Amino acid sequence: MLNIPLSESTFKDLRDYIYEKSGIYINDSKKYLIENRLSRILQEKKLKSFEDYFRLLQVSSNGNELTRLFDAVTTNETYFFREPQQLNVFADEIVPKVFEQKKGVKTIKIWSAACSSGEEPYTISMMLMEKRLLPKQFEIHASDLSEGVLVSAKRAAYNSYSVRNIPGPYLNKYFSNSNQSYTLNAAVKKTVKFMKANLVDNKNTKPLRGMDIIFCRNVLIYFDARAKQKVVSNLYDNLNPGGYLFIGSSESLHNVTRALRPCIINKVIMYQKV
Amino acid sequence: MKIMIVDDCQTTRKLLGHYLKSRGYSVVFAENGLDAIEKLGTDTVNLVMTDLNMPYMDGMELLKTLRADPQLSDIPILMVTTENDEAEREKAYSNGANGYLVKPVTGDAIAQNIKDIIKQIFAKGGIKNG
Amino acid sequence: MHTSRLKKLLRDINDKDALTRRSAAEALAEGDERAVYPLIKALRDDNFGVQDAAMRSLMEIKGESTAYMVIPLLRENSFLRNTALIILKEMGKIVIPLLYVLLNDRDDDVRKFALDLIHDIKHCTYPEKLVEMLTGDTNANVRAAAAKTIGNLQYRKAVPQLIKALNDEEWVCFSALEALTHVKDESSIDSIVQLLQNPSETIRCAAIEALGKIGSANAIHNLTDHISKTGGFEKNTTIKSLAQLGSVPSLPGVRDTLIDMLKDDDWEDNLIAIKGLVALKDITAIYPMIDKAGSFDLSVPDNEDKLHVLREAIRSFGCNTSIIALLNDGSVKYRGRVITIEITGELKCKEAVPELKKLLKSDYRDVRRSSIKSLGEIDSDEAKECLIEAITDHDSHVRKSAISALGKKGEMAAFKPLMNMLKNEKYNDIIEESISALININSTLFFSRIKELNAHVRKIAARHTSDLNSEITC
Numbered sequence: 001m002l003n004i005p006l007s008e009s010t011f012k013d014l015r016d017y018i019y020e021k022s023g024i025y026i027n028d029s030k031k032y033l034i035e036n037r038l039s040r041i042l043q044e045k046k047l048k049s050f051e052d053y054f055r056l057l058q059v060s061s062n063g064n065e066l067t068r069l070f071d072a073v074t075t076n077e078t079y080f081f082r083e084p085q086q087l088n089v090f091a092d093e094i095v096p097k098v099f100e101q102k103k104g105v106k107t108i109k110i111w112s113a114a115c116s117s118g119e120e121p122y123t124i125s126m127m128l129m130e131k132r133l134l135p136k137q138f139e140i141h142a143s144d145l146s147e148g149v150l151v152s153a154k155r156a157a158y159n160s161y162s163v164r165n166i167p168g169p170y171l172n173k174y175f176s177n178s179n180q181s182y183t184l185n186a187a188v189k190k191t192v193k194f195m196k197a198n199l200v201d202n203k204n205t206k207p208l209r210g211m212d213i214i215f216c217r218n219v220l221i222y223f224d225a226r227a228k229q230k231v232v233s234n235l236y237d238n239l240n241p242g243g244y245l246f247i248g249s250s251e252s253l254h255n256v257t258r259a260l261r262p263c264i265i266n267k268v269i270m271y272q273k274v
Numbered sequence: 275m276k277i278m279i280v281d282d283c284q285t286t287r288k289l290l291g292h293y294l295k296s297r298g299y300s301v302v303f304a305e306n307g308l309d310a311i312e313k314l315g316t317d318t319v320n321l322v323m324t325d326l327n328m329p330y331m332d333g334m335e336l337l338k339t340l341r342a343d344p345q346l347s348d349i350p351i352l353m354v355t356t357e358n359d360e361a362e363r364e365k366a367y368s369n370g371a372n373g374y375l376v377k378p379v380t381g382d383a384i385a386q387n388i389k390d391i392i393k394q395i396f397a398k399g400g401i402k403n404g
Numbered sequence: 405m406h407t408s409r410l411k412k413l414l415r416d417i418n419d420k421d422a423l424t425r426r427s428a429a430e431a432l433a434e435g436d437e438r439a440v441y442p443l444i445k446a447l448r449d450d451n452f453g454v455q456d457a458a459m460r461s462l463m464e465i466k467g468e469s470t471a472y473m474v475i476p477l478l479r480e481n482s483f484l485r486n487t488a489l490i491i492l493k494e495m496g497k498i499v500i501p502l503l504y505v506l507l508n509d510r511d512d513d514v515r516k517f518a519l520d521l522i523h524d525i526k527h528c529t530y531p532e533k534l535v536e537m538l539t540g541d542t543n544a545n546v547r548a549a550a551a552k553t554i555g556n557l558q559y560r561k562a563v564p565q566l567i568k569a570l571n572d573e574e575w576v577c578f579s580a581l582e583a584l585t586h587v588k589d590e591s592s593i594d595s596i597v598q599l600l601q602n603p604s605e606t607i608r609c610a611a612i613e614a615l616g617k618i619g620s621a622n623a624i625h626n627l628t629d630h631i632s633k634t635g636g637f638e639k640n641t642t643i644k645s646l647a648q649l650g651s652v653p654s655l656p657g658v659r660d661t662l663i664d665m666l667k668d669d670d671w672e673d674n675l676i677a678i679k680g681l682v683a684l685k686d687i688t689a690i691y692p693m694i695d696k697a698g699s700f701d702l703s704v705p706d707n708e709d710k711l712h713v714l715r716e717a718i719r720s721f722g723c724n725t726s727i728i729a730l731l732n733d734g735s736v737k738y739r740g741r742v743i744t745i746e747i748t749g750e751l752k753c754k755e756a757v758p759e760l761k762k763l764l765k766s767d768y769r770d771v772r773r774s775s776i777k778s779l780g781e782i783d784s785d786e787a788k789e790c791l792i793e794a795i796t797d798h799d800s801h802v803r804k805s806a807i808s809a810l811g812k813k814g815e816m817a818a819f820k821p822l823m824n825m826l827k828n829e830k831y832n833d834i835i836e837e838s839i840s841a842l843i844n845i846n847s848t849l850f851f852s853r854i855k856e857l858n859a860h861v862r863k864i865a866a867r868h869t870s871d872l873n874s875e876i877t878c
Contacts, residue, residue, distance in 0.1 A: 029709060030709065032712065033708060033709065033712075218704075221706070229460060233430070233456075233457070233460070236453060236456075237426075249316065250704060252308075252309060252312050253308065253312075254304075254305060254306055254308035254309035254312055254330055254331075255305070255306075255309075255329075255330065257330075257456050258308065258330045258331060258452055258455070258456060259452040259453045259455070259456035259457075260452075261452070262308060262311045262312060262315070264311070264314070264315040264343060264345060264346065267315055267316050268315065268316075269311070269312050269315040269316070273453070274452060283520070283552075285548075285552050285578070285579055285582050288578075288582070289575070289578045289606070289610075292578075292606045292609055292610065293606055295637055296605045296606060296609065296637050296638075326482065327482060327485065327486060327513075328486060329486040329487070329489060329490050330486070330490075332482045332483065332486055334482060335483075356512070356513060356516065356545045357513070377545055377575065378544045378545060378548065378573060378574070378575030378576070379575075380574060381574075381604075381606055
């Protein structure tokens with residue numbers, strides 16, 4: 001890896017730029033992380049300094065450079081069936097509750113609000129299929145800030161790391177395996193609609209109104225307090241009354257909003273729009 | 275025995291934490307009622323010690339929410355607050371509080387109250403984990 | 405905001421439909437003073453979403469007149485009071501002048517809320533008033549809040565009064581200690597040291613923590629002295645404070661306490677433990693550090709940072725027998741093993757080469773890869789031989805890592821094996837890597853022998869030539 005130093009002032013410039021474009025806030029302690037991750041981009045593009053990279057971002061007319069930047073600063077590893085206790089409560093308790101609440105309405109609408117390369121929405125789809133829900137009984141919408149990961153998500157081909165938590169029967173039933181690459185069956189792929197969305201911008205999230213259940217897991221940590229409030233407010237607006245929000249089990253809304261009420265089922269917390 | 279301390283003031287959390295840790299209790303902290311509920315969902319706690327005045331969800335709302343939750347309704351709850359008001363005290367007890375102490379409070383007073391609450395609960399039929 | 409729009413929103417905020425009321429409350433964030441009263445009214449709405457939107461809009465409007473209208477809510481019910489505190493805190497400094505009068509309020513709670521606000525806003529134009537409350541208020545909660553606030557403001561002129569408050573009741577003394585910790589004035593150290601003899605264990609522990617944060621040779625000396633006079637929780641607190649100061653005595657029980665701190669779930673305590681163990685230079689601490697580092701789930705944000713901290717700490721021990729022994733220690737978890745391998749490479753531990761060689765036979769690809777990479781960083785003949793041998797490993801990732809390392813070293817002994825390997829290599833990325841390596845080792849010789857290679861390889865090599873040429877012309 002190249003050893004190009006990231007100066008304090010350029011770090012601040014990059015940080016402000018990222019915040020302006022996405023609401024994502026990188027605090028001071030993450031400077032070395034940014035240096036590390038962006039060094040790879042510099043190396044690929046044969047750039048000699050972070051200042052050159054920053055200039056490139058500013059003049060780049062298509063969104064690709066920005067997408068690449070977001071990918072670099074936010075991507076953490078993700079995988080299928082992440083936080084299985086939450087998912088079990090979702091499938092066993094919340095889905096039936098929602099159907100009961102919605103008497104007469106036959107389709108449940110779910111949004112995976114930071115879907116990355118699709119592991120979460122596809123997990124949800126497989127679980128609902130295992131619950132014998134027909135595709136017409138559920139709609140899964142999935143969004144992410146980065147177009148790059150959405151392309152991966154639509155391709156739905158995964159490595160052994162991503163699938164490591166999938167129970168054997170699911171893997172056999174819903175994937176085909178070739179040379180350590182696992183591809184989802186068409187039937188599952190069809191159940192998820194992907195789109196690009198910036199959670200901070202309510203114009204972006206407006207098309208996703210009327211959701212019964214929203215998953216927004218392990219993404220709020222990227223925002224500062226102000227942006228977090230904005231994101232949660234948008235998620236609230238997109239939920240139907242009585243709808244549920246799942247966030248990451250290590251995340252919290254306790255200094256963000258009191259509009260969503262926490263409920264606990266089987267040691268899993270979710271938030272309801274009452 | 276694990277106790278959750280719920281207070282929006284960091285200094286108070288620290289002080290109450292010292293009182294309890296030095297007496298052999300293990301302690302977890304929460305900044306307000308919402309934080310407490312988030313943590314109680316996943317953490318096993320034997321008693322909750324909570325302030326009344328807190329942002330986002332105050333102590334009284336926390337008390338009512340816990341008493342209404344089937345999985346958490348049995349957790350003993352001790353209010354520790356600056357509100358030295360008889361009406362507030364009665365309201366707390368009628369909503370299911372097990373004890374009510376007014377700040378400033380000593381470590382000995384807290385320890386004694388906790389022992390008394392546990393004794394009462396055992397007399398009624400045992401303590402369940404949260 | 406245009407008057408007609410404002411009028412519409414002021415109607416909508418009273419609409420029957422909660423969604424309409426919420427949208428109106430949100431939109432009124434762009435309003436002016438005329439929006440304030442309706443928003444304050446909306447704080448009492450039945451719907452949580454409307455309350456929430458009203459609160460956030462009031463935070464946006466700001467302005468002294470807004471603060472003036474919100475302050476009376478401090479006398480209302482608990483929810484409104486707490487909501488007012490959130491709003492006023494967000495408004496910041498403009499609120500401060502309006503709080504002065506509340507500091508003289510008859511209601512103890514109101515005085516305390518005002519102090520808490522000043523504390524949270526971290527700004528005050530009348531700190532002497534706070535000092536007056538610290539020394540003269542009749543209510544202990546208020547005096548404690550005054551101490552806490554003075555500390556947060558770091559108002560040094562109040563140090564004598566804070567020292568005096570160490571003799572107040574326990575509740576206030578504790579806050580005064582916290583305040584002195586924030587101010588970090590060394591003139592308070594002697595008074596705090598005296599508290600090590602206080603009959604209350606809580607105060608003694610608070611004093612120990614304060615000394616650990618303020619620091620000074622005097623603090624270190626007294627804390628070191630105190631370890632042997634105490635036990636249990638108090639002793640652990642003393643060790644923790646010394647660790648924070650980076651001055652850890654090699655006394656019985658100290659290392660074990662720090663290891664226990666490292667193992668628990670509180671990352672702040674873990675950091676102190678790491679600092680202490682590094683200060684102790686006890687290489688037996690490396691295993692628990694590796695164990696901790698290996699336990700992090702890197703899909704959890706923040707764990708990457710924590711891992712970084714631990715790696716730096718382990719590296720600071722330098723190359724040593726303990727870390728080398730861990731390379732093939734069966735009790736080290738898989739991820740911990742990979743971290744150990746990587747660190748020995750970063751440290752260029754020659755003595756680790758024999759152990760790294762053994763790891764090339766591991767069942768785990770990541771272990772083999774990182775071993776090869778680390779061998780690549782170590783300058784030794786034995787390491788070089790391993791790398792050359794690994795050029796023909798069955799695992800393509802291992803081959804690639806070995807080739808890359810040899811290329812970076814410019815290792816001439818690898819030239820012939822690389823040329824031979826290229827004649828049969830299938831994977832393009834490995835072919836690319838090999839060509840880069842060969843060019844780096846001896847470009848003239850490589851291009852003179854390029855005819856020995858097949859057409860596909862020559863084509864890839866040609867791309868490298870054009871890159872080379874373009875670099876030259878630039």
